Amino acid sequence: MAALAASTESSFEALLGGDLDIGQLHALADQVAALHAAAPKADGTVFRKTLALSATTDAQRAELAQHGDAIGRRIAGGRIRAVMGEPVDKLYDLSRALIEVMRAGLAGEANMIANRYLDVAPQGATGWALLPLYLSLRANGEAELADSLLAPARPRLVVVGGLSGTGKSTLARLLGSRIGRLPGARVLRSDVFRKRLAGVSPETRLPPKHYTRRNDDETYEALFESADDHLACGNSVILDAVFMGRSERDVAEALAERHRAGFTGIWLEAPERDRIARVNARANDASDATEAVVREQSRRSVGEIHWHRIRANRPQETIVAAARAALDRAR
Helix, strand or coil, X not given: CHHHHHHHHHXXXXXXXXXXXXXXXXXXXXXXXXXXXXXXXXXXXXXXXXXXXXXXXXXXXXXHHHCHHHHHHHHHCCCEEEECCEEEEHHHHHHHHHHHHHHCCCHHHHHHHHHHHHHHCCXXXXXXXXXXXXXXXXXXXXXXHHHHCXXXXXXXXXXXXXXXXXXXXXXXXXXXXXXXXXXXXXXXXHHHHHHHHHCCCCCCCCCHHHCCHHHHHHHHHHHHHHXXXXXXXXXXXXXXXXXXXXXXXXXXXXXXXXXXXXXXXXXXXXXXXXXXXXXXXXXXXXXXXXXXXXHHHHCCCCCCCCCEEEECCCCHHHHHHHHHHHHHHCC
């Protein structure tokens, strides 16, 4: 475990130097998850005392009291591990690294690491809801930053839809840190949920039998159930899926309305040739979409789209700017 810890520290140093791409960020989150999985269980009572002593502002103490039951469930569920000899909640240990990344002006990277960690080591909606508190406690010594991390934020649901190869996942990742309390929105990707339902890692390719209508329905059901849980906890969410069917788009909007969350729907579109080029260029990705899938989608009707439509065959900075403008209009 010591070797794994040293490797993780080395990767974080490279990150703070601005030297990691998305694949390396995912690998870093995977390393942290493996470190936590290998660490022995530890005393939750000691960890509770650590939190109580660390909460030094009124905002921190109020937030800690609000999450007392959730922390108790995490202790009972074995989430407290002895990491380098210190009894800590897995997410509290993760927050130690995330706050340093954020201090370096890399909020987007911090959001990507946190999301990947929960993709490979699920912690539930209450786990994500704890991250602002844990980040705030890790920021002690900087009272203004610590309290700013706990400032109230209305939950928002952002949906990024579009046919395969339009760049949905890239855009969702780039928007993650801009929505909700830091580390930002929980990005829920249908491709990851499909793999989770199949019991495999996100990048494991699945055979065609996992791409039936029934599998599609089960994937969207799991995606919506998770989004519902997150919104109920006050988390902001970005859903990343094709959303080809009108019924799927309606469910997403209904979820936002149920929780009185802000809603923004974004629909990415691009010519077939560009979408084919994009899926053919993918490597080590959660999506199993192929050129045949792209061509088959092109033959199907998606019906009327009343979300913000953005052309995706343009420079990335132009797409992000258009998406940010859509988010700003929905506030």
